[in-house]
């Protein structure tokens with residue numbers, strides 16, 4: 001049924017599977033069948049590492065099988081609905097109803113309507129409460145699930161934290177239940193839910209109830225079933241070295257984002273940027289052994305045929321021994337350099353989100369380029385720059401985030417103007433012509449001076465470029481700030497849409513006549529909806545479902561995003577943007593995610609929020625006394641780093657001089673066993 005319609009839609013290669021690394025698992029009654037889903041297109045979803053890791057781990061188990069699915073684009077969905085074709089796996093084109101579990105990776109709030117649409121297309125009722133014993137169990141993991149309340153009504157279970165171990169435990173918990181069901185024993189869907197609730201790191205929304213006061217304000221979210229724990233703790237894999245996945249990274253047959261070998265070098269980040277949810281919720285730092293990184297890179301390149309590898313993490317220049325690893329990779333691809341190779345072409349060119357590192361030897365060039373997608377300005381100046389001598393490259397991205405030093409103290413991204421200028425000077429002098437700079441607007445305490453500081457930085461960067469090139473260019477990308485759960489900014493009332501638009505306008509006017517500076521911005525209307533979802537509660541399920549029923553899918557895509565659909569849906573539910581996104585939260589207020597734990601103490605986050613307002617910075621706790629945020633102590637894990645010596649740069653190295661930064665050190669006693 002599917003094959004006849006594929007030639008009629010755009011990009012059918014999205015749906016055919018058969019990639020190098022794809023699996024054709026053997027299903028059976030003794031195996032829990034997982035359909036791993038990404039609620040966006042194949043191009044966005046295929047490179048997702050979390051999904052690929054689970055795909056392999058589950059297929060290695062005797063009690064599980066896993067296949068993949070992505071959101072069908074609107075043209076295919078229309079035909080599927082017209083022809084009665086259900087959601088299917090790309091691996092074997094098996095219908096979703098043949099699986100036991102439909103598990104989503106959620107990394108962006110604007111995909112929530114796609115999630116609902118995919119559940120519906122799978123043939124299951126969109127609301128978990130309406131599902132029967134034979135319907136799919138719908139689960140989700142990923143960063144968005146640290147506040148799953150807006151989508152709780154659609155999900156049977158939610159996973160917090162690293163998936164490697166918990167996916168196996170969920171399979172084990174469901175295997176017995178499935179066997180009993182297949183055998184016709186009188187098991188219920190509730191039995192499956194209580195079994196899932198018994199797995200650490202798994203939250204089963206149906207077993208909890210929000211409690212509100214007389215005014216309708218949330219007081220707490222409490223378990224209503226003895227099987228459900230009061231507090232659901234995230235999962236943390238202590239030793240990444242035990243999980244060298246993906247071993248068989250998928251090689252797509254069609255164009256996708258990040259089309260290169262990706263090797264994760266560590267998880268967690270303790271730089272402490274206050275806007276960054278990923279940094280907070282993935283603590284503590286766990287590095288992969290350098291030797292394992294080298295092996296994964298060498299074997300991955302050989303198997304896939306890629307000539308580019310990205311070393312991924314939240315801040316890859318912080319990886320102990322990054323220069324040794326990069327040097328070894330580059331040397332492994334060295335060959336004599338042809339005389340006519342020029343800048344910006346051929347092997348060694350980097351993607352614009354990373355740094356291409358070429359061969360270090362005179363007369364040699366490397367066939368392999370290395371991207372470091374999260375490269376800090378400060379670390380670039382002192383560490384990596386020395387490695388970069390001969391690569392041809394097209395673009396380089398830095399993320400100062402704030403336009404002034406004051407702003408960067410508030411957000412704890414302690415990079416001075418001089419750090420940035422030093423980094424771009426190094427880059428321009430070594431052959432780069434184009435820079436990208438990422439900033440946020442709408443940050444707490446931001447003034448127009450801070451916003452306009454972005455224009456000043458961009459202008460100065462171009463000026464530095466002119467010392468080295470005739471036509472240097474800088475692209476300034478500006479995103480509106482969305483406060484996220486489990487960060488110190490979770491209490492902050494987001495800037496209104498109009499205020500974000502005004503700030504973008506300020507920048508546009510300021511840069512209107514600047515040659516060489518191009519301004520791009522994330523749509524403040526989309527930022528507003530992200531803000532509503534980010535800290536929303538269970539009342540939002542009706543809004544999400546309403547938007548989906550009115551055709552609002554692919555809201556991540558600007559050509560499909562429709563603010564009015566969201567505003568109408570909110571109004572129909574009696575909800576307002578003011579209350580959900582623009583309102584400051586108070587210290588004693590119950591938050592919709594208080595029954596979940598990312599390991600961080602709420603009082604640490606509150607103190608860090610006060611420190612932000614006082615413009616006080618916190619140093620990286622990898623190298624300083626512990627602040628007792630809770631991330632290590634709660635799990636009995638310490639940071640796993642290969643070197644006891646801090647990397648050069650940042651708040652510990654070439655960053656601002658300590659005298660210039662009010663830094664709080666060891667404000668609280670270090671508890672026994674803390675990292």
Ligand code: SF4
Pocket residue numbers: 270283284621622625626627628629630631632633674675
């Ligand atoms: S518990 Fe201490 S060492 Fe661990 S992440 Fe938190 S502040 Fe850092």
